[in-house]
Amino acid sequence: MFEGLGNIANIGNLMKQAQEMGGKVQQLTEDLKLKRVVGSAGAGLVEVEANGLGEVLAVRIDPTLFEKQDRELLEDLLPAAFNSAKQKAQELHAEQMQSLTGGLNIPGLSEAMGSLGEK
DSSP, X not given: OOGGGGGHHHHHHHHHHHHHHHHHHHHHHHHHHHOEEEEEETTTTEEEEEETTOOEEEEEEOHHHHHHTXXXXXXXXXXXXXXXXXXXXXXXXXXXXXXXXXXXXXXXXXXXXXXXXXX
């Protein structure tokens, strides 16, 4: 009658592990906020600095772009630099997740962690 109840003890253990993982994910999110990546375009004419969550912190534009008054070039370089910073932040995020999970691919964990930074 109570044969399946042996697994109830495992539920408590799983809950504890889930709480520990949640704490580690929160700490990782805080760590990623402090890390910096720089995306650039036009051989460094435009640079975008972001944190490990992909939040843009600074944009640097070489003054020669203003001197040339090349609006089209600037409009092309800005998105490229933003995308470069975003890509580097995603790579940093993936590396940190790999270290957190010991290389295990846990479905949905990256998405869950990514949503923590969107508060």
